[in-house]
Amino acid sequence: MKKMDIKIHVNGDWYELAVNSGDRLVDVLRDQLDLTGTKEGCGEGECGACTVNLDGKAVLSCLILAVQVDGCTILTIEGLQRGSELHPLQKAFTSESAIQCGYCTPGMIMSANALIYNEPEPDEDTIRKNLSNNLCRCTGYDRPVKAVLKAAKDMKGDTNV
């Protein structure tokens, strides 16, 4: 398998990496950059656990080759935090008890982050539709929906992607 050099902007820093042509973005994030907050669930685009933000949009990092994002800006769950303070979405997911096992949570939060970036005041219906991107098998959706509503209110349009 041929190696390729790519340059990607992840969570505020540029990285120069040599990747295999077949490496997916999720492989590179987790194995080369040690950003294991991004989870791999099904690996075929159904569960949403691997959701990251790519140039301001929520995408599935298991369905993108790393070589395809050469030159692009990526935000993962690790990049949300502002200094030592948690991001409003992270705070809301905690305070609303929207986490149980937590495996789907990074994907849900990154999906919600792109939503709020593109639509600063989403209504509940929009949030529910958006969270259908992410499969959760233990917490359910009511609390995550509440958490996103709360975070959107707290953020007042102050977003980063």
Next chain:
Amino acid sequence: MKKGKLRVNERRKTMSVYFQIEEYHRPRDLAQAVDILSGFGNRARVIAGGTDILPRRAGVKKIDNINHLVDISRLGLDYLKREGDHIFMGAGTTINTIGASPLFLSGPYGALSDAAGAHSTSTIRNRATVGGNLCNASPCADLALPLLVLDAILVAAGPEGKRHIPIENFFKGVNYTALNNEEVLVEIRIPLCSEKTGSSFLKLRRHQTAIDMAVVNVATSLNCRENRCEAAGIALGSVAPVPFRAKKAESMLAGAKLSKGIIEKAAVAAAGEARPIDDVRSTSAYRKKMIAVLVRRSLESSMRRCGQ
């Protein structure tokens, strides 16, 4: 600039076989893309969003021997414009771009907007392209159906230049199209419809979760003048090896005065033209019944959209 850590451990070695590919090519223009495709024959495949090809190639489900991927996602093929008597859509336009476009909100093209909204999840639609949806040639391809009733023309680029393929002649079988190995689908042209046209798309899924593929999906279009139908289009998905037009049902509507009765009759006729199979999603018998229901509802919706 940070240098990425390169941890070559055992786990990484096993991870990297997840998706095996000899080489990824990023051509600088269309001519080079066609060149590379010509050089590798059936060992090369075009990639744009990658949302079909990656899961198809993943792990144990590896189903083909493609070793070269030719990325066309940076060749400027993502555009939507209305010019002269056509709407021009680049093959690399993402499905979310189509869903959000004001071009398809009005009656004649409503089916396209419906289908874009019903296709998978928004995270996939941010990457998945209309060209990929067509070239993957799944029997249940959502965008194929509105484009069938809108009589879209597909433009393919190959070594001998460009050629036009009416969408009706494009689908040849499951995952098999009229494109040659060295050809790239570059554009979809939609002829402008009369304002008196309405179209709609409906999709039935098992659990109404966003990700599931269709049990059946249909698109219809009606061109009416004072309740008289001048032309009708009915396209059926997931009920044959390829998405197709139900011509007999269409001809029952053309020239007829539209009523509940005739719409019901045409819907039943459309179900008669379907040749569904039993599979994990549904039985053949249920699919046939649902085709009649969906076609009827879609025709009613298209009728309401006429002249909107």
